[in-house]
Amino acid sequence: MLTNTFVLYLSTVLIWGSTFIAIPMQLGEVPGDVSIAYRFGLAALVLMLWCRMTRRNMVFGFRQHLWMAGQGLMLFGFNYMLVYQASADITSGLIAVVFSTIIVMNIVNGALFFxxxxxxxxxxGAALGLAGICLVFLPEVRALDADGATLRAIILSLVGTFITSFGNMISARNQSSKLPVMQSNAYGMAYGALVLALIAWARGESFVFETSWTYTGSLAYLALVGSVLGFGSFLTLLGRIGPERAAYCMVLFPIVALALSTVFENYHWTPEAVAGVSLVLAGNLLVIVPKQQFLRIVRIFRPVIARQTLNK
Structure with a gap:
């Protein structure tokens, strides 16, 4: 049981930490809403075929479908609309840092709903996390353009994160009501893809498809690895240990995302970014570990953080 939980945790961190670098590859010729519809439509098709092949029950009542649709719109729809828009103006690693605040949002929403x-x-922890985000984005805030694109991207990322947290609450409720994860994901992704396709159609967006290796490769990765495996791992973990503890993986995946952003997007670490990420991680750790363990961790890593900051 413990081994399986660790595998689910590690899989979520590595998969979701890497998906943030693939999202900007979806921006370009194909409208963002259409790309998201393609992504979750493909993921839903794969999951439904897999459920059929393994002879899983796919028959549910109207009320159950409503809850699965709610999960789909929050986790596989509206949140990604905002994240894709934000990706046009800030790097994927910075979006991942903002997204890590979901750990606090999940705990607050857990108090409100459960x-x-x-x-x-x-x-x-929330105060430290917010202070950290301000430090990470300090260079971007100083260089805000006339239309405030960076500030807008930060707000979009935060709202998208909150919607995702709300989706986590719905998923926790669905699993407590004995709705299976795979079938819920399959139907939820189908509903999310359908609604986004309708929104794109209502906006008059073109349903084109880009045949480049960059677009098709990132789409396949996001649909099959990021959506099917990533959400399968995370929501199984969520059902097993609860939304508050499942969100602990958000402590680590911003580091994976920023590392990839450094290599592929030429992200430059500033002293403020080092200090800011450290505060975000410290805030999350303060939330998830006992006080004495937290102080022990701080004592261990304080010299390392100080040394890296001086080297910058």
Missing amino acids: GNRVSRGVIA
């Missing part, structure tokens, strides 16, 4: 108690550590 009556879970919010500790002082959560409040302190």
Whole structure:
């Protein structure tokens, strides 16, 4: 059980940390909403075929479909509309840093929807996380253009993260009601893809398809690895250990995303970025580990953080 949980945790971190670098590859000739519809439409098709091949039950009641549709719109629809828009103006690694605040959002929403108690550590962690995000984005904020594209991207990322957190709550509710993860994901992705396709059609967007290796490769990766495997791993983990603890993987995947952004997007680490990421991680750790362990971790990594900052 423990081994399986660790595998699910590690898979989620590595997969989702890498998907942020693939999202900007979807921007260009194909409108963002259409790309998302392609992504989750393909993922839904693969999941439904797999469920059929393994003879899983695919018959559910109307009320169950409503809940699966709600999960789909929050996790595979509206949130990605905002993330894809934000990706046009800031690097994927920075979006991942913003997305890591979902750990605090999940705990707060868990208190609102499930009556879970919010500790002082959560409040302190949220404050550290927000301060860290401000530091990470300080160079971008200083160089804001006339239309405030960077600020707009930050806000879009935060709203998208909150929608994702709300989707986590719906998924937790669905699993507590005995709705299976794979079937819920299959139908949820289908509903999300359908609604986004309708939105794109209503906007008059063109349903074109780019045949370049960059676009098709990133689409296949996002659909099959990022969506089918990534969401399967995370939502299984969520059902097993709860939305608050499942969100702990968000502590690590921004580091994976920023590392990839450094290599592929020429992201430059500034002293503010090093300090900011450190604060985000510290805030998340403060939320998820006991106080004494947190202080022990800080004592271990403080010299390393200080040394890297001085080297910058």
